Amino acid sequence: GAVVSQHPSRVICKSGTSVKIECRSLDFQATTMFWYRQFPKQSLMLMATSNEGSKATYEQGVEKDKFLINHASLTLSTLTVTSAHPEDSSFYICSASRDKANYGYTFGSGTRLTVV
Amino acid sequence: ILNVEQSPQSLHVQEGDSTNFTCSFPSSNFYALHWYRWETAKSPEALFVMTLNGDEKKKGRISATLNTKEGYSYLYIKGSQPEDSATYLCAPFRINKLIFGTGTLLAVQP
Numbered sequence: 409g410a411v412v413s414q415h416p417s418r419v420i421c422k423s424g425t426s427v428k429i430e431c432r433s434l435d436f437q438a439t440t441m442f443w444y445r446q447f448p449k450q451s452l453m454l455m456a457t458s459n460e461g462s463k464a465t466y467e468q469g470v471e472k473d474k475f476l477i478n479h480a481s482l483t484l485s486t487l488t489v490t491s492a493h494p495e496d497s498s499f500y501i502c503s504a505s506r507d508k509a510n511y512g513y514t515f516g517s518g519t520r521l522t523v524v
Numbered sequence: 525i526l527n528v529e530q531s532p533q534s535l536h537v538q539e540g541d542s543t544n545f546t547c548s549f550p551s552s553n554f555y556a557l558h559w560y561r562w563e564t565a566k567s568p569e570a571l572f573v574m575t576l577n578g579d580e581k582k583k584g585r586i587s588a589t590l591n592t593k594e595g596y597s598y599l600y601i602k603g604s605q606p607e608d609s610a611t612y613l614c615a616p617f618r619i620n621k622l623i624f625g626t627g628t629l630l631a632v633q634p
Contacts, residue, residue, distance in 0.1 A: 412567070444624075451624040451626045451627070452613070457621065478544055501567075501568075503568075510573060511570055512560070512571075512572075513558070513570060515567040515568040516559065516567075517565075517566065517567045518567070
């Protein structure tokens with residue numbers, strides 16, 4: 409089946425530094441990947457849609473200069489949290505689809521970011 | 525903002541019990557509804573993609589129904605097992621993206 413690998417699974421960083429999260433589709437090509445964020449006791453909220461070879465589309469209220477998304481190949485998308493602050497501490501997870509109409513989306517395992 | 529509600533928020537059942545939970549969503553402009561199972565420390569796993577009113581899908585002991593006219597879907601688990609313990613998420617698909625509910629956390633006691 410389709411597999412999406414996400415790294416790191418957990419990261420602690422100092423306030424003001426940047427953190428990069430990677431998502432790779434291992435056995436299929438993903439022209440589109442999605443990045444979500446989940447705060448405690450809340451639902452997965454879409455942050456942005458990452459398109460291979462073009463600019464990402466950000467959801468309302470998500471700062472594109474703070475959350476940099478790069479989708480340089482059909483199998484890799486990265487999310488960089490720049491100048492991280494404690495309020496950016498959250499769970500970040502990506503997804504992609506090989507055949508969403510029939511099989512839905514394949515998710516990575518998520519990244520727990522803690523900014524201290 | 526699309527309002528997706530799932531109930532109950534959490535559920536504790538005994539092994540062997542059958543259970544069901546609900547996903548409610550706006551019925552207008554319906555395109556598709558996804559169900560996912562999310563076990564702790566794992567990735568969400570797609571269970572069903574449902575598109576037609578009256579759809580009923582089954583995967584082993586898990587089944588789901590869909591009513592697009594009134595905007596709800598039920599997920600049923602027959603004879604719950606401890607390995608069914610997970611958060612079950614529903615997500616209507618709108619304008620090329622999934623809108624997730626907060627999920628139902630199911631705990632099955634052996």
